[in-house]
Amino acid sequence: MTHRKSAFELTAAEQNRFLQVITAMNSDNDPTLYAQFVGIHADMRHRMHTGMGGGAVGRQRFLPWHRDFLLKFETAMQQIDPAAFIPYWHWSTDRALPPWLAEINFTVIVPATDMTAPQIVNVIRHLQLDALPSDAQIRHLETNTKMNYTQFTATLESYHNTVHALVGGTMNDIMISPCDPVFWMHHAEVDRICSIWQADPANQAKRPGLSPTSAILDPWDPDTVNTVASITTLEYDYI
Numbered sequence: 001m002t003h004r005k006s007a008f009e010l011t012a013a014e015q016n017r018f019l020q021v022i023t024a025m026n027s028d029n030d031p032t033l034y035a036q037f038v039g040i041h042a043d044m045r046h047r048m049h050t051g052m053g054g055g056a057v058g059r060q061r062f063l064p065w066h067r068d069f070l071l072k073f074e075t076a077m078q079q080i081d082p083a084a085f086i087p088y089w090h091w092s093t094d095r096a097l098p099p100w101l102a103e104i105n106f107t108v109i110v111p112a113t114d115m116t117a118p119q120i121v122n123v124i125r126h127l128q129l130d131a132l133p134s135d136a137q138i139r140h141l142e143t144n145t146k147m148n149y150t151q152f153t154a155t156l157e158s159y160h161n162t163v164h165a166l167v168g169g170t171m172n173d174i175m176i177s178p179c180d181p182v183f184w185m186h187h188a189e190v191d192r193i194c195s196i197w198q199a200d201p202a203n204q205a206k207r208p209g210l211s212p213t214s215a216i217l218d219p220w221d222p223d224t225v226n227t228v229a230s231i232t233t234l235e236y237d238y239i
Contacts, residue, residue: 001235001236001237002074002078002085002235002236002237003085003236003237003238003239004085004086004087004088004188004192004236004237004238004239005085005087005088005238005239006087006088006089006090006094007087007088007089007090007094007098007101007185008090008094008098010087010098010100014087015100017081017083017084018084018085018086018087018181019100019104019181020081021077021080021081021084022034022077022106022181024080025076025077025080026106026108030109031109031110031111032108032109033076034108035108035109035110035111036111037069037072037073037076037178038108038110038121038176038178038179039110039111039112039113040069040219041069041175041176041177041178042110042113042115042116042175042176043113043114043115043116044115044175045114045115046061046065046218046219047061047214048061048062048065048066048069049062049157049174050062050154050157051161051174052174052175057210057214059150059153059154059157060149060150060153060208060209060210060214060225061208061210061214061217061225062153062157063153063156063157063190063191063194063208064208064217064225064228064229065217066187066190066191067191067194067228067231067234068217068220068223068228069187070086070184070187070188070191071228071234071236072220073086073184074086074236085236086184086185086188087185087188088185088188088189088191088192088238089182089185089186089188089189090189090192091129091132091133091163091186091189092132092133092134092135092137092138093135095129095130095132096129097125097127097129097167097182098185101181101182101185104123104181105123106122106123106179106180106181107120107121107122107123108120108121108123108176108179109121110176110179115175116175116176119176121170121176121179123169123170123179123180123181124169124170125167125168125169125170125171125180125182126167126168126169126172127166127167127168128166128168129166129167131162131166132162132163132166133159133162133163137159138159138193141155141156141159141193141197142193142196142197143197143200144197145200145202145203148206149206149207149208149209150209152197152203152206153208156190156193156194159190160186160187160190163186164177164186167180167182167186171183171186188238191231192238195231195237195238198229198230207225207226207229208225210225
């Protein structure tokens with residue numbers, strides 16, 4: 001069982017472990033393992049957002065696709081260091097970047113995809129974090145049992161978009177946003193919120209409305225929205 005902790009509650013050793021592992025992932029091959037993950041996200045044919053051509057299918061796939069994406073990234077981290085995990089950035093209460101990640105020099109050489117040319121990305125940020133979604137908004141969403149799945153995912157994706165925009169810079173370019181290590185912590189928080197909502201018995205039967213083909217989480221066939229429906233089954237949690 002992997003325990004994902006708040007980025008603000010990591011020990012110095014855990015902070016260093018995360019930074020060392022992502023640095024190793026970004027130093028191994030050409031393209032690097034880290035860059036390969038960015039390339040997967042840059043290929044918007046996977047339809048994992050409402051925008052960027054994803055439409056109604058992208059809205060339904062947004063949460064399960066990114067859950068699987070983080071899980072694959074975390075598994076790759078653990079192949080380097082079995083104790084590694086993705087921290088979450090609880091941005092509705094911790095209304096600043098984790099101090100240990102606030103200043104980072106990180107460059108990713110992103111490979112070409114069918115939609116983008118190869119590019120060198122030097123991570124930059126233009127922080128405007130005073131307008132982050134509030135804790136009251138997130139708590140209302142987490143405990144809302146009246147929403148159907150479409151309403152829930154649309155609301156959470158909207159909050160998610162706001163955070164991308166307010167971090168700015170690299171994070172505001174959705175296709176290459178995983179170049180910024182903050183991406184993983186931001187999406188872990190999105191997944192944490194989703195897991196809380198899903199854990200309520202009133203919400204457990206609410207699932208994405210997708211055809212069998214659209215429910216396949218490419219490029220990880222045979223993973224589907226159902227195989228990633230429970231974080232308990234996936235053997236991780238949030239503490």
